[in-house]
Amino acid sequence: MISQSISIIHNHLQLSGVLHLPERKQHGKVPLIVLLHGFIGSKVGEHRLFVKAARYFTGKGFGVFRFDFSGCGESDGDYADVTVTNQLDEVQTVLDYVSKLNAIDEQNIILIGHSLGGAVAALTASRDRRIRKLVLWSAVGTPYEDITEILGERAVSIAKRSGKVDYQGFYVSRSFLNDLKNHQPLEAIRSYDGEALIIHAKEDEDIPKEHTARYLKSLQQRGQSKEVSTHYIENADHTFSSYQFEDELFAQSAEWLEKWQRQLNLKAVL
Secondary structure, three states: OEEEEEEEEEOOEEEEEEEEEOOOOOOOOEEEEEEEOOOOOOOOOHHHHHHHHHHHHHHOOOEEEEEOOOOOOOOOOOHHHOOHHHHHHHHHHHHHHHOOOOOEEEEEEEEEEEOHHHHHHHHHHOOOOOEEEEEEEOOOOOHHHHHHHHHOHHHHHHHHHHOEEEEOOEEEEHHHHHHHOOOOHHHHHHHOOOEEEEEEEOOOOOOOOOHHHHHHHHHHOOOOOOOEEEEEEOOOOOOOOOHHHHHHHHHHHHHHHHHHHHHHHHHHHO
């Protein structure tokens, strides 16, 4: 695996990212997975989830780009200024950058989003035709309700009254909470015209596993024949915090992606 640290400028802020490429590219340009982290997360992920994911997927022949949204990880900015609207704009800047890289097949870009990053991925896929495949890991479905449930009534009340609240060392702002109400990924995803895989932790303590069925229903209402697959990981918590859960999460995702990659390669030969 070849890894390269990359900084991308968005609205005068540096977004910190890492590009991973397989060492041996058998077919020239490689498909690229862009990983989107969740609420107060980072490109490393809890128990290094995204680092491990990048290594796993590059071993399967995919390129991977993982990055910190502004105010997160090593990127510029402060979480007090974070909104999902801003994150959607940042994803566009990232996609503009990575789609032009020489090693990347710009016609084969995949989004994988975890938690709130899953909602951002669904919203992005609904409006950006560059996204050919979408994978959601324990994705937020109703942003305002899901995130305020995580924060708790007291923290939400403080943020609304004072303008922000300190949550685990991050300032979560009233603007962030108000902006969440503007985004409905379960509705927006009906505009996505590609295939999707939805995976959820069966014992998710943060995000309702019922969102999997809701995303599935929305995608089935598109009136298209595009495949939508779902999978639940038994006994897993929200961040898939064991090697057993991670192994199943990665294997299910890779198996699904490789199936479509084989079809693309076959079409290219024909």
